[in-house]
Amino acid sequence: MDIIQRLTNLFSDFPTVGPRTAQRFVYYLMKQPKERIEEITNTILELKSKIKFCSFCLNPHENENSLCLICANYNRNKNLLCIVEKEQDLISIEKTGKYNGLYFILNLAGSLTRNQEINTLKLEGLKQRIQNPEKFGIKDAKFLEMIIATNPTPEGINSSVLVERILKDIKQDFKITHLARGIPVGGELEYADEETLESAFEGRK
Numbered sequence: 001m002d003i004i005q006r007l008t009n010l011f012s013d014f015p016t017v018g019p020r021t022a023q024r025f026v027y028y029l030m031k032q033p034k035e036r037i038e039e040i041t042n043t044i045l046e047l048k049s050k051i052k053f054c055s056f057c058l059n060p061h062e063n064e065n066s067l068c069l070i071c072a073n074y075n076r077n078k079n080l081l082c083i084v085e086k087e088q089d090l091i092s093i094e095k096t097g098k099y100n101g102l103y104f105i106l107n108l109a110g111s112l113t114r115n116q117e118i119n120t121l122k123l124e125g126l127k128q129r130i131q132n133p134e135k136f137g138i139k140d141a142k143f144l145e146m147i148i149a150t151n152p153t154p155e156g157i158n159s160s161v162l163v164e165r166i167l168k169d170i171k172q173d174f175k176i177t178h179l180a181r182g183i184p185v186g187g188e189l190e191y192a193d194e195e196t197l198e199s200a201f202e203g204r205k
């Protein structure tokens with residue numbers, strides 16, 4: 001296979017990128033000076049070598065510490081745990097400034113049926129963090145509320161069911177809440193405006 005086709009195939013694997021856009025990327029890169037190409041490839045390599053995933057919430061970060069800045073912050077409320085599907089959802093919730101607890105990022109594999117094993121492992125990771133937060137770097141946590149903040153998409157609803165099953169399995173005294181409606185069905189937290197997300201959070205039940 002020639003280089004153009006090979007690179008096009010690589011880009012086609014990126015989220016939301018179809019073959020046409022992938023091809024456009026390739027032609028764009030072809031016309032860039034060598035320094036620019038080096039900058040791009042080096043930054044990608046750095047992404048892989050410098051980014052770590054938080055030992056507790058799995059948020060990517062560049063700290064020395066094994067915890068991300070949210071988990072390492074003493075002022076966060078360690079009675080609350082908000083379970084989100086992906087990094088972007090955490091960022092959207094942080095932007096509202098209305099939530100001061102901890103997070104856990106599920107990052108379940110795209111197809112729930114095909115990657116059942118991986119997902120079982122990830123959900124097991126969530127369970128262990130709730131049962132023994134100290135083992136994952138969080139001291140003095142006492143979770144009183146689990147907020148399931150998955151998206152109202154088919155995948156998000158599926159994740160929410162799986163999470164709830166795991167949570168009910170844990171014999172600890174916390175309540176389980178969901179974000180209030182307001183995020184349009186099929187919509188994602190990532191794209192919700194701050195006000196909508198704020199009221200979805202405040203009206204959780």
Ligand SMILES: [Zn+2]
Binds near residue numbers: 055057059067072
């Ligand atoms: Zn963290």
